[in-house]
Amino acid sequence: xxxxxxxxxxxxxxxxxxxxxxxxxxxxxxxxxxxxxxxxxxxxxxxxxxxxxxxxxxxxxxxxxxxxxxxxxxxxxxxxxxxxxxxxxxxxxxxxxxxxxxxxxxxxxxxxxxxxxxxxxxxxxxxxxxxxx
Amino acid sequence: xxxxxxxxxxxxxxxxxxxxxxxxxxxxxxxxxxxxxxxxxxxxxxxxxxxxxxxxxxxxxxxxxxxxxxxxxxxxxxxxxxxxxxxxxxxxxxxxxxxxxxxxxxxxxxxxxxxxxxxxxxxxxxxxxxxxxxxxxxxxxxxxxxxxxxxxxxxxxxxxxxxxxxxxxxxxxxxxxxxxxxxxxxxxxxxxxxxxxxxxxxxxxxxxxxxxxxxxxxxxxxxxxxxxxxxxxxxxxxxxxxxxxxxxxxxxxxxxxxxxxxxxxxxxxxxxxxxxxxxxxxxxxxxxxxxxxxxxxxxxxxxxxxxxxxxxxxxxxxxxxxxxxxxxxxxxxxxxxxxxxxxxxxxxxxxxxxxxxxxxxxxxxxxxxxxxxxxxxxxxxxxxxxxxxxxxxxxxxxxxxxxxxx
Numbered sequence: 001x002x003x004x005x006x007x008x009x010x011x012x013x014x015x016x017x018x019x020x021x022x023x024x025x026x027x028x029x030x031x032x033x034x035x036x037x038x039x040x041x042x043x044x045x046x047x048x049x050x051x052x053x054x055x056x057x058x059x060x061x062x063x064x065x066x067x068x069x070x071x072x073x074x075x076x077x078x079x080x081x082x083x084x085x086x087x088x089x090x091x092x093x094x095x096x097x098x099x100x101x102x103x104x105x106x107x108x109x110x111x112x113x114x115x116x117x118x119x120x121x122x123x124x125x126x127x128x129x130x131x132x133x
Numbered sequence: 134x135x136x137x138x139x140x141x142x143x144x145x146x147x148x149x150x151x152x153x154x155x156x157x158x159x160x161x162x163x164x165x166x167x168x169x170x171x172x173x174x175x176x177x178x179x180x181x182x183x184x185x186x187x188x189x190x191x192x193x194x195x196x197x198x199x200x201x202x203x204x205x206x207x208x209x210x211x212x213x214x215x216x217x218x219x220x221x222x223x224x225x226x227x228x229x230x231x232x233x234x235x236x237x238x239x240x241x242x243x244x245x246x247x248x249x250x251x252x253x254x255x256x257x258x259x260x261x262x263x264x265x266x267x268x269x270x271x272x273x274x275x276x277x278x279x280x281x282x283x284x285x286x287x288x289x290x291x292x293x294x295x296x297x298x299x300x301x302x303x304x305x306x307x308x309x310x311x312x313x314x315x316x317x318x319x320x321x322x323x324x325x326x327x328x329x330x331x332x333x334x335x336x337x338x339x340x341x342x343x344x345x346x347x348x349x350x351x352x353x354x355x356x357x358x359x360x361x362x363x364x365x366x367x368x369x370x371x372x373x374x375x376x377x378x379x380x381x382x383x384x385x386x387x388x389x390x391x392x393x394x395x396x397x398x399x400x401x402x403x404x405x406x407x408x409x410x411x412x413x414x415x416x417x418x419x420x421x422x423x424x425x426x427x428x429x430x431x432x433x434x435x436x437x438x439x440x441x442x443x444x445x446x447x448x449x450x451x452x453x454x455x456x457x458x459x460x461x462x463x464x465x466x467x468x469x470x471x472x473x474x475x476x477x478x479x480x481x482x483x484x485x486x487x488x489x490x491x492x493x494x495x496x497x498x499x500x501x502x503x504x505x506x507x508x509x510x511x512x513x514x515x516x517x518x519x520x521x522x523x524x525x526x527x528x529x530x531x532x533x534x535x536x537x538x539x
Contacts, residue, residue, distance in 0.1 A: 014327060014331065016328075016331040016334075016335065017327065017330070017331050017334070019335075020331060020334030020335055020337075020338060021334075023338050024334070024337075024338075027341075095326040095327040095329075095330040096323060096326055096327075097326075097372075098323065115330070116326075116327070116330035116331070116333075116334065117330045117331065117333045117334025117335075117337065118334065119334070119337060
């Protein structure tokens with residue numbers, strides 16, 4: 001039984017990329033709700049105040065690496081300190097396969113890496129691996 | 134050489150005019166210039182203004198100041214000390230009278246004067262003077278030449294220093310430009326990734342949206358995907374290059390050739406099997422201090438090329454060997470494949486240059502190999518003959534391993 005995710009958060013400043021990602025995520029039908037944040041700061045502000053009642057907490061977070069205001073590294077450092085139970089899993093979604101990035105991201109708890117563009121195949125693979133699809 | 138005899142000046146000192154005249158007559162033939170004084174006082178007076186005499190001929194017996202007294206006064210002056218004096222004297226008894234005066238050469242001639250003896254004695258002093266003069270002239274010339282040389286050396290040194298400074302400036306500039314270029318390649322390849330990923334995503338969305346089945350559209354779709362893939366692989370190659378540039382001083386370790394070769398063989402197992410290639414490995418040297426990643430890249434590129442460009446006419450044989458000389462560790466990869474036209478071999482190591490088009494390749498492999506080895510102070514050589522085979526020899530520096538094999 002393919003269990004749908006309640007809420008997914010996409011953190012990326014690239015609007016074109018978000019357009020593509022949103023389309024793919026929606027057509028994959030993996031989540032009830034999809035939130036989008038343009039950088040780590042906005043995302044973190046949301047994550048701080050989200051609750052299971054009014055603002056759903058994301059179970060799955062797609063995270064771009066290079067963003068203005070707050071990039072993936074700073075976001076992940078903050079996210080680590082967030083005192084909440086059932087924190088969503090992070091999947092890095094990036095066009096950069098910069099070995100420096102990959103090396104430095106390894107210190108954080110990360111569920112997976114996806115190279116852009118996001119596609120239905122990549123989503124399916126992710127779901128099969130982590131959500132028992 | 135300047136003529137000295139015309140410049141020979143002789144001072145004649147005698148209180149008797151006839152003596153002066155007769156001495157002059159005797160010596161005149163030799164072309165000297167004479168100055169005459171009829172007393173010691175007059176001689177001293179002349180010597181006040183003129184000091185360039187070659188010789189003084191002086192009568193000893195004169196009223197008031199005699200010859201010896203005059204000589205003493207003459208030799209008190211530094212400027213005159215070098216002028217030799219011949220005393221003209223009546224008898225042998227005066228011989229030792231002018232003793233104790235070490236400065237100045239002194240001689241005697243006795244009355245009645247023997248003209249030949251006089252001329253001979255004068256000639257000796259004149260000759261001495263000439264030689265001295267010549268020496269002086271030569272010394273002066275030497276000094277001049279020396280000065281000229283010094284000046285030339287100074288100028289040359291200045292010029293060299295200037296050139297050196299210029300070179301250093303150029304060098305700094307080049308390093309800067311090179312860094313800029315590396316950064317440019319890195320940034321460009323990095324920044325191009327996002328938009329091309331977007332284009333790929335958008336096209337996927339587009340084709341899905343319209344669910345195109347028309348053959349013509351499918352063809353366009355296929356071509357677009359092909360183009361995007363080529364774009365992506367070029368960017369990947371550029372990234373590889375910029376990584377080679379940035380990483381050349383990292384992670385030096387002792388790497389075993391055999392280990393890496395096994396890895397590479399495993400990596401291209403399919404291609405090796407498909408071509409039936411036989412790999413003959415002869416490791417005279419089993420290890421090297423080098424970046425593992427870079428050595429793997431070198432072996433991968435050379436061996437996969439050897440397999441890729443094998444000839445269909447014969448069974449591919451690839452010889453891989455290592456050996457050592459005084460200065461280098463040499464890695465050799467040799468095949469009996471297609472080979473290359475010598476005319477194009479210089480293009481071999483260029484970026485995105487390919488000499489064959491029947492197989493897949495981006496033309497980046499050998500460029501990277503060359504960069505890696507040259508960044509580490511080594512060099513690569515290629516020998517190739519069309520339809521016979523190709524040999525790559527890589528020379529890794531062994532001396533000063535800490536600095537160069539990085």
